[in-house]
Amino acid sequence: MSAMRQFHLFNASMTGAGRRDDAIYRALWEAIVAHKLPPGARLPEDALASAFKISRTGIRRVLQRLALERLVTLVPNRGAQISHPSPAEAHDVFEARRMLESSAMISVVERHTAKDLVHLRQLTEAERQALTQRRRSEAIRLSGQFHTGLVALTGNESLLDFISQLVSRSSLIIAVYGDSRHTGCTCSHDELLALVESRDPVAASQWMSAHLEEIVSGLDFTQDTVAEPDFERLFATF
Amino acid sequence: MSAMRQFHLFNASMTGAGRRDDAIYRALWEAIVAHKLPPGARLPEDALASAFKISRTGIRRVLQRLALERLVTLVPNRGAQISHPSPAEAHDVFEARRMLESSAMISVVERHTAKDLVHLRQLTEAERQALTQRRRSEAIRLSGQFHTGLVALTGNESLLDFISQLVSRSSLIIAVYGDSRHTGCTCSHDELLALVESRDPVAASQWMSAHLEEIVSGLDFTQDTVAEPDFERLFATF
DNA sequence: GTGAACATTTTTGTATACAATTTTCTCCAG
DNA sequence: CTGGAGAAAATTGTATACAAAAATGTTCAC
Numbered sequence: 001m002s003a004m005r006q007f008h009l010f011n012a013s014m015t016g017a018g019r020r021d022d023a024i025y026r027a028l029w030e031a032i033v034a035h036k037l038p039p040g041a042r043l044p045e046d047a048l049a050s051a052f053k054i055s056r057t058g059i060r061r062v063l064q065r066l067a068l069e070r071l072v073t074l075v076p077n078r079g080a081q082i083s084h085p086s087p088a089e090a091h092d093v094f095e096a097r098r099m100l101e102s103s104a105m106i107s108v109v110e111r112h113t114a115k116d117l118v119h120l121r122q123l124t125e126a127e128r129q130a131l132t133q134r135r136r137s138e139a140i141r142l143s144g145q146f147h148t149g150l151v152a153l154t155g156n157e158s159l160l161d162f163i164s165q166l167v168s169r170s171s172l173i174i175a176v177y178g179d180s181r182h183t184g185c186t187c188s189h190d191e192l193l194a195l196v197e198s199r200d201p202v203a204a205s206q207w208m209s210a211h212l213e214e215i216v217s218g219l220d221f222t223q224d225t226v227a228e229p230d231f232e233r234l235f236a237t238f
Numbered sequence: 239m240s241a242m243r244q245f246h247l248f249n250a251s252m253t254g255a256g257r258r259d260d261a262i263y264r265a266l267w268e269a270i271v272a273h274k275l276p277p278g279a280r281l282p283e284d285a286l287a288s289a290f291k292i293s294r295t296g297i298r299r300v301l302q303r304l305a306l307e308r309l310v311t312l313v314p315n316r317g318a319q320i321s322h323p324s325p326a327e328a329h330d331v332f333e334a335r336r337m338l339e340s341s342a343m344i345s346v347v348e349r350h351t352a353k354d355l356v357h358l359r360q361l362t363e364a365e366r367q368a369l370t371q372r373r374r375s376e377a378i379r380l381s382g383q384f385h386t387g388l389v390a391l392t393g394n395e396s397l398l399d400f401i402s403q404l405v406s407r408s409s410l411i412i413a414v415y416g417d418s419r420h421t422g423c424t425c426s427h428d429e430l431l432a433l434v435e436s437r438d439p440v441a442a443s444q445w446m447s448a449h450l451e452e453i454v455s456g457l458d459f460t461q462d463t464v465a466e467p468d469f470e471r472l473f474a475t476f
Numbered sequence: 477g478t479g480a481a482c483a484t485t486t487t488t489g490t491a492t493a494c495a496a497t498t499t500t501c502t503c504c505a506g
Numbered sequence: 507c508t509g510g511a512g513a514a515a516a517t518t519g520t521a522t523a524c525a526a527a528a529a530t531g532t533t534c535a536c
Contacts, residue, residue, distance in 0.1 A: 055491045068306050077497050092396040099341035158330040162400050293521045315527055
């Protein structure tokens with residue numbers, strides 16, 4: 001569980017609030033990317049405030065942050081809800097990922113160490129197991145971790161921030177347009193690691209580009225999802 | 239003045255607040271990127287609240303947004319101040335820009351129209367005039383507009399959001415490490431437009447990559463800036 | 477004079493009260 | 507039964523009060 005958060009950057013200098021805010025932010029973030037809060041779900045301030053046992057002031061801070069990261073949509077006088085990405089937004093997100101991640105591979109091929117590869121292979125193995133055991137949401141989470149973990153090897157924090165955001169949004173996109181039958185993509189992340197290990201920047205870059213195109217081409221833009229969650233129960237263990 | 243804002247995306251669904259918040263955000267944003275508020279300057283909530291004639295609640299919302307965009311740094315119990323990017327952050331920002339903007343040129347070469355080029359050439363002309371007349375901060379602003387305007391032609395909102403943020407941060411970086419003698423770069427943005435017009439994606443992409451590398455190599459990482467501004471006077475016309 | 481301890485002021489953090497808006501419910505005319 | 511007007515409830519928007527922390531100023535021993 002702690003490994004899940006390792007690539008997501010949280011620090012007090014961004015929000016000014018202490019670790020309590022961060023904990024609430026992470027709880028909501030995990031609930032969103034794990035599809036426990038479906039796109040379109042409303043997020044009433046009072047319900048969240050009592051669930052997390054703080055005042056609405058703190059909740060609003062967290063909601064605004066999630067809104068700026070596009071995981072939540074804030075409508076004036078009508079509150080917050082989990083974002084429901086449009087098809088156009090879905091294309092934009094994966095196109096931006098394609099540009100950034102394929103470029104990042106050049107740097108990753110140059111800078112990676114053997115230890116980095118070991119760690120990434122552990123992720124792919126965990127992902128493979130999650131897939132075979134039909135733990136779909138965890139497979140998506142691990143896949144996201146693989147992509148952010150790869151970009152983290154560039155050592156570029158600004159880049160990592162943006163990719164982390166795009167990966168989170170991808171999770172929402174998959175929740176809305178992902179075909180629940182096949183698992184997203186047929187290829188394995190191990191193929192990429194082999195190219196990285198062989199220090200072939202062009203091949204790694206092109207593989208990543210094709211990989212992201214394959215994911216977006218596997219989306220089905222003719223479905224939808226809505227629901228009304230129970231925050232007290234969802235965050236009872238907080 | 240209105241053209242200045244056209245590529246900066248503001249919408250209520252991101253913050254939930256009305257147009258008053260946006261107006262305050264823009265006023266502070268312009269003050270920061272125009273170097274009227276130097277890096278390191280403190281931003282006391284009370285002073286801003288009385289300057290903008292709203293309560294601290296609204297100011298805190300705006301400050302948090304600026305903090306998430308890295309233009310402002312929020313230190314717990316010590317308030318907000320204009321961010322003072324480190325040399326490492328400066329390199330990261332321009333490296334991320336290099337990746338994104340050079341990739342974006344491929345799409346721009348494909349999609350641009352004659353009308354787009356006319357508009358961009360107006361920007362380069364205005365930039366040239368600002369340079370010859372030694373209006374340094376306006377030249378930086380127009381240069382930023384050129385870059386965001388170019389990326390806007392991709393039609394990718396997520397990409398544009400991120401580039402807008404990186405361009406804003408670049409303005410802060412230039413405020414801290416920019417050599418006040420030469421104007422930033424020796425080359426002209428017109429060269430790029432010629433490559434775009436000739437529909438040469440590889441050349442346009444490589445030009446952009448070299449351009450951004452030249453800017454960062456022109457920075458001098460041995461200087462600094464600090465000050466204490468007067469908000470009442472600065473936003474008197476608000 | 478120096479500097480440490482204490483008091484004062486300033487500034488930020490949090491909760492809450494109240495206003496404004498939206499949503500839901502109720503009732504009655506048609 | 508339908509649907510629209512109006513009342514009631516729920517929810518968000520904003521300001522402010524109070525608590526907590528940091529910055530500043532003062533005093534006094536040495």
